[in-house]
Amino acid sequence: EVHLVESGGGLVKPGGSLTLSCAASGFTFSTYSMNWVRQAPGKGLEWVSSISSSSSYIYYADSAKGRFTISRDNAKNSLYLRMNSLRAEDTAVYYCTSSGSYGRGYFDYWGQGTLVTVSS
Amino acid sequence: EIVLTQSPATLSLSPGERATLSCRASQSVSSYLAWYQKKPGQAPRLLIYDASDRATGIPARFSGSGSGTDFTLTISSLEPEDFAVYYCQQRSNWPKTFGQGTKLEIK
Numbered sequence: 001e002v003h004l005v006e007s008g009g010g011l012v013k014p015g016g017s018l019t020l021s022c023a024a025s026g027f028t029f030s031t032y033s034m035n036w037v038r039q040a041p042g043k044g045l046e047w048v049s050s051i052s053s054s055s056s057y058i059y060y061a062d063s064a065k066g067r068f069t070i071s072r073d074n075a076k077n078s079l080y081l082r083m084n085s086l087r088a089e090d091t092a093v094y095y096c097t098s099s100g101s102y103g104r105g106y107f108d109y110w111g112q113g114t115l116v117t118v119s120s
Numbered sequence: 121e122i123v124l125t126q127s128p129a130t131l132s133l134s135p136g137e138r139a140t141l142s143c144r145a146s147q148s149v150s151s152y153l154a155w156y157q158k159k160p161g162q163a164p165r166l167l168i169y170d171a172s173d174r175a176t177g178i179p180a181r182f183s184g185s186g187s188g189t190d191f192t193l194t195i196s197s198l199e200p201e202d203f204a205v206y207y208c209q210q211r212s213n214w215p216k217t218f219g220q221g222t223k224l225e226i227k
Binding site for chain 1: 152154156158162163164165166169170173175176207209211214215216217218219220221
């Protein structure tokens with residue numbers, strides 16, 4: 001059974017930094033692209049960033065470009081999101097998702113999410 | 121950026137009724153469209169991919185149709201557990217984008 005478990009969320013001041021982690025199990029992590037998708041309170045889903053299986057291709061939403069860095073460690077079955085210069089509008093539940101079971105670009109498995117709150 | 125517009129924003133129906141949700145893209149996404157179900161406090165769940173293919177374990181009452189710019193998610197006979205928010209998402213172009221969601225509520 002596929003499990004994606006996020007950690008690292010919490011309360012951070014505007015301008016601060018945070019690193020989210022996602023531990024994956026139950027599938028061959030090294031063959032899947034991985035993603036971060038977020039949902040701000042009362043809002044819809046927003047794609048944040050994607051990384052290919054070998055880290056060769058990385059993409060960011062405009063809202064994340066220049067501030068967030070996605071990375072992965074296939075030896076540890078782990079995905080990361082380093083978030084710098086955080087803003088109030090980054091407050092959201094951040095979901096770790098996989099892509100590959102049904103074609104690239106769909107989000108087939110999801111973690112339960114980790115809440116990031118940016119507030120002074 | 122491809123904008124996905126979902127309608128209606130809210131759909132009020134009773135269990136046993138048929139639900140029809142719409143998603144319109146600002147430009148063609150071919151058949152590269154998915155549908156997700158989101159319940160409060162739960163992770164989203166992939167229902168439909170490539171416009172009309174059901175993901176593993178998704179009941180047959182869920183079906184998708186469409187291509188190009190107009191897509192439909194149909195739930196043939198609503199079960200109590202189907203009341204949730206539904207999102208469409210395109211994978212045709214970067215950035216991957218979602219619609220704003222349709223809330224399916226109990227009438």
